[in-house]
Amino acid sequence: MKVLPFTIVKSGKDTILFQEDIVEAFYGLLHQHEEFQISYIKEGKGSLIVGDTLNRFETGEVIVLGGNLPHVFRSTDEKNTKSHMLSVFFTPSSFGPDFFAIEELKSLASFLRKAENGFKITKPSAQLVETFEKIQKSTKLDRFLLFLQLLKLVNATKHEILSSFNLGDTADRARKKYTDNEGRRMNAVFQYTMEHYKGRITLETIAKEAAMTPNAFCKYFKNRTRKTYMSFLNEIRVEEARKLLKENPEMNIAEVAEESGFRNISNFNRKFKELTQETPFQYRSKIVR
DSSP states (O other), X not given: OOSSSOOOOOOTTOSSEEEEEXXXXXXXXXXXXXXXXXXXXXXXXXXXXXXXXXXXXXXXXXXXXXXXXXXXXXXXXXTTOOEEEEEEEEOGGGGOTTGXXXXXXXXXXXXXXXXXXXXXXXXXXXXXHHHHHHHHHOOHHHHHHHHHHHHHHHHHSOOEEOOOTTOSOHHHHHHHSOOHHHHHHHHHHHHHHHHHTTSOOOHHHHHHHTTSOHHHHHHHHHHXXXXXXXXXXXXXXXXXXXXXXXXXXXXXXXXXXXXXXXXXXXXXXXXXXXXXXXXXXXXXXXXXX
């Protein structure tokens, strides 16, 4: 199967597709599809790469992704755990070219704009979660009515933007859409990084994974993500450090730094504060209050 693009399999002429995944780990390869995706994480946790940014997903969250926004859910590798996700897929054009332009639906225009960058709802309401559950068991007409209710609820709920990947004009967005070859290349880079970030990764090493020279890779990666590779690597390491600080109170700061890939405690403290606006000690103190 090609890494990119990824095809959402539809039955017949359905404009709204509901999908339930109950697996040991979600589909762990970088991919993109034309459909918008709204997913409720019923169970599971792990890392979530959206466009150019590393995030985390947790049980109970709702993730919204715009069309052709590259992403990958990388489930935490833990024994005796499962990943359970309910997802709704759709394309705005499936309902007709002017569907979301009618007066009654103009309030949803902000939803479509926010989805272009992806966003996360960490505390969805009981009503929002219940709507997901109802869609799963509904007939086609009821599914459509519940879908509109879902959009309304998601659009009105407090959220966190996940990526800056799709910022820009139409031409810029078209340029950022990965080709099949680019998808394989970026997936190789992300996969290698996620598997080896605790060790030493040089530009020579990661450029080899992309089958490029170091100079060419640096320009390519920054052009595609608007950040340097080393910045991306530090984001992954800091995100791992946040997880360790939260879930392993017995580990001291120096141990957390080493386990997340930093070999220098001063550099760890500096990078952590750059990305979170607080020191590792302040972050942990806030958690244990």
